[in-house]
Amino acid sequence: MTHFAVAIIGGGPGGYVSAIRLNQYGIDVAVFEKERLGGVCLNHGCIPTKSLVKVADLFAEIKESENFGIKVNSSQIDYSKVWERKNSIVERLVSGVEYLFQRRNIPNINELVIQIEKCEDHYKIISRNREGEESSYSADYLILATGSIPQQLPFMKFDEKQILSSKDLLKMQELPNHLVVVGGGVIGCEFASIYQQMGVEVEIVELLPKLVFNEDEEISRRLAMALKKSGIKLHLKTAVESIEKDENQMILKLSNGKEISTEKVLVSVGRAPNLDIDFKNLELKLENGFIRISDKMETNLSNVFAIGDITGKLMLAHSASKQGLIVADIMNNKINADKKEIINLNYENIPKCIFTNPEIGSVGLAEQQAQERFGDILIGKFPFSANGKSLGIGNKFGFAKVIAETKDHKIVGMHIIGPQATELIAQGGIFLGTDAKIEDLKKIVFAHPTLSEVVMEAIEDLEKLSIHKM
Numbered sequence: 001m002t003h004f005a006v007a008i009i010g011g012g013p014g015g016y017v018s019a020i021r022l023n024q025y026g027i028d029v030a031v032f033e034k035e036r037l038g039g040v041c042l043n044h045g046c047i048p049t050k051s052l053v054k055v056a057d058l059f060a061e062i063k064e065s066e067n068f069g070i071k072v073n074s075s076q077i078d079y080s081k082v083w084e085r086k087n088s089i090v091e092r093l094v095s096g097v098e099y100l101f102q103r104r105n106i107p108n109i110n111e112l113v114i115q116i117e118k119c120e121d122h123y124k125i126i127s128r129n130r131e132g133e134e135s136s137y138s139a140d141y142l143i144l145a146t147g148s149i150p151q152q153l154p155f156m157k158f159d160e161k162q163i164l165s166s167k168d169l170l171k172m173q174e175l176p177n178h179l180v181v182v183g184g185g186v187i188g189c190e191f192a193s194i195y196q197q198m199g200v201e202v203e204i205v206e207l208l209p210k211l212v213f214n215e216d217e218e219i220s221r222r223l224a225m226a227l228k229k230s231g232i233k234l235h236l237k238t239a240v241e242s243i244e245k246d247e248n249q250m251i252l253k254l255s256n257g258k259e260i261s262t263e264k265v266l267v268s269v270g271r272a273p274n275l276d277i278d279f280k281n282l283e284l285k286l287e288n289g290f291i292r293i294s295d296k297m298e299t300n301l302s303n304v305f306a307i308g309d310i311t312g313k314l315m316l317a318h319s320a321s322k323q324g325l326i327v328a329d330i331m332n333n334k335i336n337a338d339k340k341e342i343i344n345l346n347y348e349n350i351p352k353c354i355f356t357n358p359e360i361g362s363v364g365l366a367e368q369q370a371q372e373r374f375g376d377i378l379i380g381k382f383p384f385s386a387n388g389k390s391l392g393i394g395n396k397f398g399f400a401k402v403i404a405e406t407k408d409h410k411i412v413g414m415h416i417i418g419p420q421a422t423e424l425i426a427q428g429g430i431f432l433g434t435d436a437k438i439e440d441l442k443k444i445v446f447a448h449p450t451l452s453e454v455v456m457e458a459i460e461d462l463e464k465l466s467i468h469k470m
């Protein structure tokens, strides 16, 4: 039976990143991945969607080219090319990770792990390959990184043709004429924005009174305004009550009394833990179906760690990777008797990005949360409409908001809606990650003319000292 010091189950951004860092530390590690390395992120999530975002934005810009003094006689989407471009970006990145594994001699075991068993001082792993043959391996340490899968609605099961998961929609080689997105969270809003910009008629049905529920109230309101203005129909505080379908179309009956006739439905109502492994003589503790972990990613089982979506902490790729890097440091200290400082991951300080048009970037507390936690808070805001670079690129929409504690002036939140918000929010990540105070930020010089000056003026506005705001 082949033995590894560390076996990682799942080769997504949690598992594969952790494996490379362990290898860099000289630790004998293997990854079990039933599909291809890169997980949901590279294969069916972050990367393919963002290649579509580029097309959607470019197409929208071309339509507005006359505002810039450019005449374009006609423009049209050739979706088969868009689809191929998306696939080639995915292929390049996935094969890049596979190449890194090959060069580093990290075993990438392309098998499904079906059973884990404790045997004296190690764990036994039973896996199955595509031909159905079973193999056994053993490892001293395990990292569970099996990720998540899309949740279904009981009366609207995925059929891969009309009722689709995000993965199914990405597989479609043609654009539908009409798409209903059930669920106005991050994934639902991103797809709605992408497809609407590519010319598809889109409607969002959301049970809650707001889109992107976890975002700052004001940001979520502004997103709803922008999506509505772009032509997306929103049905908030509304449930899908029933669905009738034939081969060509579906009729959705909504709780607001309306009926929608549509070609495709994307169901994006959340993601469920992906943990279909038999833990034979072990009792792995779960919390709402996700694996319960300590702040050091330890499960209740000795020498078993869990990272990424399967822990239900913050279901984002960079959160999974950071957890994986921290676990690698912990193992390095254990196995190599190193003395690396183990950082404490503060999930609140992890930036969150939403790739809608307009983009959203946020980190730390929302205004309402900050008020609840600290009572008195300072808020600085600045609009993109008063920023030179923003006008130059043709945008007057959106703002940056910075939130600080009144007592010691520590920055506790930053929220941006507008152009490049997903890039600009990295600055907020640095402010919160380094416990910066208003006084620290005053030392920074922001280049001109840049979108970053919106952040600078929002910081100045915390003390009502923004130059370009009344």
Ligand SMILES: Cc1cc2nc3c(=O)[nH]c(=O)nc-3n(C[C@H](O)[C@H](O)[C@H](O)COP(=O)(O)OP(=O)(O)OC[C@H]3O[C@@H](n4cnc5c(N)ncnc54)[C@H](O)[C@@H]3O)c2cc1C
Residues within 6 Å of the ligand: 009, 010, 011, 012, 013, 014, 015, 032, 033, 034, 035, 036, 038, 039, 040, 041, 042, 044, 045, 046, 047, 049, 111, 112, 113, 114, 145, 146, 147, 148, 166, 167, 187, 274, 276, 277, 307, 308, 309, 310, 314, 315, 316, 317, 318, 319, 320, 355
């Ligand atoms: C449409 C969409 C867009 C997204 N966009 C973004 C974004 O822009 N930014 C962002 O940060 N996040 C985004 N996400 C979320 C991001 O993809 C996930 O948070 C991230 O992939 C989680 O990484 P992970 O390593 O925990 O798990 P996963 O990426 O889910 O990887 C888990 C891997 O484990 C494998 N596996 C599972 N069970 C077994 C088993 N028993 N044996 C062997 N292998 C197994 C799976 O095949 C899979 O490859 C998006 C998600 C979706 C669906």
